[in-house]
Amino acid sequence: MKPTLPIEVTRFKEVREALDLTQHNFAKALEIKGSTADIERGKSKITGGMVVVLMEKFQVNPLWLYGKSTQKQLNTTVNTSPKVLTVTPENNEGIVLVNVKAAAGYPHNIQDLDWYEELPAFTIPLPEYRNATYRGFQVEGDSMLPMLHPKEWVLGKAVENISMLGNHVICVVVMHDSVLVKKVQKHENKELLSLISINPEYPPITINTHQIQEIWEVSSKISSEFDESAGNMALSQIQQSLTELKKEINLLKN
Structure with missing residues (x-):
C-alpha cells in the first residue's frame, strides 16, 4: 500500500x-x-x-x-499588461518586433531588459498607434489560415487584464512556456479561456487564465506577400459577368 x-x-x-x-x-x-x-x-x-x-x-x-483554506487563488484578476516597455532615442514608445526565433525565448525573458534591447523596434506616426502600447509578433505555422499566413506579422495592442478583453478577438497570448496567436473565447468560469484556431484542422485549447503572462489584442497585420490568386479570381468573375451581360443584350436585340 x-x-x-x-x-x-x-x-x-x-x-x-x-x-x-x-x-x-x-x-x-x-x-x-x-x-x-x-x-x-x-x-x-x-x-x-x-x-x-x-x-x-x-x-x-x-x-x-497546505489545506488551511478552500480558496485556491489569492486574486482572480490576472495582470496581463506588458512586463517591459521600450523607448526609442527620440523618447517615443517603440513597437518591439518579436520574430519566430525570438518568440521561443520570449516567455522566459519577459522581464529581462537586456534581452529586449537585442530586438528591433520602430514607431508608426499614425494617431491610432498613439496613447497605447503595441508589440509585433511573427506568425508561426498554419493554424490561423486563411486569415494569417506563416511569417506574416501581427501588431497587438496591450491588454491590462482579461476583463478588458473582448470575446472572440484574435490575440497574441504569452504563456509561461509558449507564444500563441489565436482567437480568444471567454467562459462563464472566468478562470478559463479557449484558444481557437481558424484552421479547422486544429482543435481548440482550453487554458487557465493564470497560465497567461501577457495578452496583445491584434489590431493589424503586416504582410510581404501579395495574394495574386485573389486578384485573378476577381478578374475572372468580372470577365464572366461581362460575358453574361453581352449575352443578355444580344437576346434583347433579337
Missing part, C-alpha cells in the same frame, strides 16, 4: 496539471533546477521560495496549498 502524500504535495501537483505544464517546465517556472518529480513523489519538500513564486506568478493561496 502506497503511503499517503501530504496535502501540499497533492495540491502542488494539482496546480501544475491545471497549468498544463510538464514537471520540467514547472520547475523552470518555479526557478528551480531539474524537474518537480521528486516533490510530487514526496521525496523533496516544497521550499519557502517555491511558495513565494506560486503566490507571485500563479496567485496560489499558500493556506489552500
Whole structure:
C-alpha cells in the first residue's frame, strides 16, 4: 500500500496539471533546477521560495496549498499588461518586433531588459498607434489560415487584464512556456479561456487564465506577400459577368 502524500504535495501537483505544464517546465517556472518529480513523489519538500513564486506568478493561496483554506487563488484578476516597455532615442514608445526565433525565448525573458534591447523596434506616426502600447509578433505555422499566413506579422495592442478583453478577438497570448496567436473565447468560469484556431484542422485549447503572462489584442497585420490568386479570381468573375451581360443584350436585340 502506497503511503499517503501530504496535502501540499497533492495540491502542488494539482496546480501544475491545471497549468498544463510538464514537471520540467514547472520547475523552470518555479526557478528551480531539474524537474518537480521528486516533490510530487514526496521525496523533496516544497521550499519557502517555491511558495513565494506560486503566490507571485500563479496567485496560489499558500493556506489552500497546505489545506488551511478552500480558496485556491489569492486574486482572480490576472495582470496581463506588458512586463517591459521600450523607448526609442527620440523618447517615443517603440513597437518591439518579436520574430519566430525570438518568440521561443520570449516567455522566459519577459522581464529581462537586456534581452529586449537585442530586438528591433520602430514607431508608426499614425494617431491610432498613439496613447497605447503595441508589440509585433511573427506568425508561426498554419493554424490561423486563411486569415494569417506563416511569417506574416501581427501588431497587438496591450491588454491590462482579461476583463478588458473582448470575446472572440484574435490575440497574441504569452504563456509561461509558449507564444500563441489565436482567437480568444471567454467562459462563464472566468478562470478559463479557449484558444481557437481558424484552421479547422486544429482543435481548440482550453487554458487557465493564470497560465497567461501577457495578452496583445491584434489590431493589424503586416504582410510581404501579395495574394495574386485573389486578384485573378476577381478578374475572372468580372470577365464572366461581362460575358453574361453581352449575352443578355444580344437576346434583347433579337
